[in-house]
Amino acid sequence: MERWPLPRIDAARCTSCERCVEICPTQALAQVADKATLLYPERCTYCTLCEDICPTNAIALPFLIVFARQ
Ligand code: SF4
Ligand code: SF4
Secondary structure, three states: OOOOOOOEEOOOOOOOOOHHHHHOOOOOEEEEOOEEEEOOHHHOOOOOHHHHHOOOOOEEOOOOOOOOOO
16 A cells, blocks of 8 residues: 555556656656656655646546544
């Protein structure tokens, strides 16, 4: 199980434009078999740039909601 949520890429929606790969400030993304892939998840800072730039909405960044104890 992931210890933190990570960007999810829907390969069916990905058109291989590479915009997300180019904009990622930590080089966490790469093209693998013609699809954008989170190749280095440990590098991801969750900046949301890849989600914002994707023209086909193929990238989703789920958020983890943590409730504080009373
Ligand atoms: S920006 Fe979107 S469509 Fe383009 S390579 Fe990345 S995931 Fe695929
Ligand atoms: S959220 Fe930011 S750091 Fe993480 S893969 Fe996307 S562009 Fe890269």
